[in-house]
Amino acid sequence: MTTTATRTSPRKRKSNGLRPQIDADEIGLDALVGHAGYAVRRFQIWIFQDFIRTLSEVDIRPTQYSVLTVIGANPGLSQMAVAKRLGIERARLVHLLDSLEQRKLVKRIKSKADRRSHALHLTARGETALAKFKRLAAEHERHVEDKIGKANRERLLQILAGFS
Numbered sequence: 001m002t003t004t005a006t007r008t009s010p011r012k013r014k015s016n017g018l019r020p021q022i023d024a025d026e027i028g029l030d031a032l033v034g035h036a037g038y039a040v041r042r043f044q045i046w047i048f049q050d051f052i053r054t055l056s057e058v059d060i061r062p063t064q065y066s067v068l069t070v071i072g073a074n075p076g077l078s079q080m081a082v083a084k085r086l087g088i089e090r091a092r093l094v095h096l097l098d099s100l101e102q103r104k105l106v107k108r109i110k111s112k113a114d115r116r117s118h119a120l121h122l123t124a125r126g127e128t129a130l131a132k133f134k135r136l137a138a139e140h141e142r143h144v145e146d147k148i149g150k151a152n153r154e155r156l157l158q159i160l161a162g163f164s
Helices: 030-034 036-054 062-073 079-086 090-102 124-148 150-163
Strands: 106-110 118-122
Touching: 036 062, 036 124, 062 079, 062 090, 062 106, 062 118, 062 124, 079 090, 079 118, 090 106, 118 124, 124 150
Parallel strands: none
Antiparallel strands: 106 118
């Protein structure tokens, strides 16, 4: 009778060439610490996560909120104008508007001046929803203020105003 023995290592290898696992907070960032882009990106991640968490009950994302807010403030804008103003690719905006239209928050009306274009309007349901979204977004802004302080939030808005 022949037996096949499986080979097992009597001891684990001490080193596989990798460093031992450490907590993410212990990992050095080197030059990234002084990079504004890195810091802004990390803040953006925190901002988006808080916005999504704060508005989770209404299932609205930051870009959707931006589009609804601009349409609400400027009824009748074309899709092209909204895309350009918010820096959203046209194809992405079309998809986004499709989802908002399915939720009956936005309606597209064929333009009388240019039949290739649509004028964007909030529906009555969209206007009511946007009012609620704005209240929740204000709560989110309070979270930002709690995180960085009122004066810093105001200063940050002043600094970033040059990029809008």
